[in-house]
Amino acid sequence: MPLEAKDLSFRYKKSRWILDRVHLELQPGQVLGISGPSGCGKSTLARILAGYEKPLAGGVTLGGRPLPQKGFNPVQLISQHPEKAVNPRWRMHRTLNEGFRPDDIVLSSLGIEKKWLKRWPNELSGGELQRFCLARALGPQTRFVIADEISTMLDPVTQAQIWSVLLDSVKKRNMGLLAISHDKNLLMRISSMIIIWEDMMMGS
Numbered sequence: 432m433p434l435e436a437k438d439l440s441f442r443y444k445k446s447r448w449i450l451d452r453v454h455l456e457l458q459p460g461q462v463l464g465i466s467g468p469s470g471c472g473k474s475t476l477a478r479i480l481a482g483y484e485k486p487l488a489g490g491v492t493l494g495g496r497p498l499p500q501k502g503f504n505p506v507q508l509i510s511q512h513p514e515k516a517v518n519p520r521w522r523m524h525r526t527l528n529e530g531f532r533p534d535d536i537v538l539s540s541l542g543i544e545k546k547w548l549k550r551w552p553n554e555l556s557g558g559e560l561q562r563f564c565l566a567r568a569l570g571p572q573t574r575f576v577i578a579d580e581i582s583t584m585l586d587p588v589t590q591a592q593i594w595s596v597l598l599d600s601v602k603k604r605n606m607g608l609l610a611i612s613h614d615k616n617l618l619m620r621i622s623s624m625i626i627i628w629e630d631m632m633m634g635s
Contacts, residue, residue, distance in 0.1 A: 433458050434480065434506060434575045434607055438489035441475055449475050450486070457575060457607040462598070464610045464618030467628020473611045474510075477579040480609065481508035493574070503530050507568035511580035513560035517552045524548035527563055531570045538566055540596045558589035565593055569600050575607040583613070594621065 436455040442448045449472040457463050467473055478484040480491055482498045491498055498506060510516055517526050527533055527548065541562040552560060561581060568576055578597065582590040598621060601608045612618055618625050 432494035432574065435492050435495075436476070436480060436489065437492070439476070439479060439486045439491070440488040441472070441479065441484070441486045450479075452489070455480075457609055459574065459607050460601070460605045461624070462601060462608045462610060462622045464612065464622035464625040465628060466612060466615050466618055466625060469613075471628050473628060474579055477508055477510075477577045477609070477611060480575075481506050481577050483508065503570055503572045505572050505574040506577065507570070507573050507575070508577045508579065509561075509564050509568050509581045511583055513557060513564045514552060516564050517560065519552050521552075522548070523550055523552065523555070523563055526552075527567055529567065531572075533566045534569070537569055537596065537600070540592075540599075541566055542592060558585045561585060561589070561593060565597060569597075573604075573606060575609070576601070577609045577611070579611045580613070582617075 434457040436453060439450050439453040439455075440448060441450040453476065455476070465473055465476075475484060479486050482491070482504055493505060498504065517523075543559075543562050543566060547555060547559060547563075555563075565581070576597065582593055585593070594617075597608070600606065610618060610621060615625070
């Protein structure tokens with residue numbers, strides 16, 4: 432049941448085309464890396480694949496069908512800025528339990544402490560928030576994860592822990608992972624295939 436993007440095209444109002452007839456296929460169990468310069472459309476692609484943005488042309492399918500419009504999305508996006516992905520008016524226990532009860536093993540592996548659950552988002556560091564975002568993304572119905580520069584702003588210890596848990600979950604659950612990063616060395620270590628953005632079909 433692959434995640435497929437066919438003929439995706441997108442631009443903001445009268446700007447240049449950010450995506451121009453882009454094709455992409457991600458298989459269950461595959462770790463696909465994408466690297467490229469800032470502003471070339473990688474994050475836009477991530478948002479479209481996860482259903483947060485609609486393309487002007489083309490579409491995204493999961494197993495040949497459109498992404499579900501209601502309920503839990505089997506394609507989960509984790510972004511570079513976790514503070515923008517959580518509700519500032521919710522304590523972390525409510526954010527974490529949104530939609531399902533997280534796996535205790537995953538929480539322990541991510542180093543999420545019980546005392547953090549009572550805190551507000553602004554009382555946590557970026558690394559602590561990103562651990563929550565990853566735990567929330569690894570729901571029981573998740574089939575694909577889009578990781579968009581998820582460790583760029585984190586210290587080396589937190590980076591290693593987050594990637595270890597994510598890659599372990601991908602392997603055990605046969606999930607597909609699209610890893611977007613400027614760090615080509617990271618992508619070479621974790622990916623079965625790497626796409627350099629200049630190789631994509633981009634408009635001028």
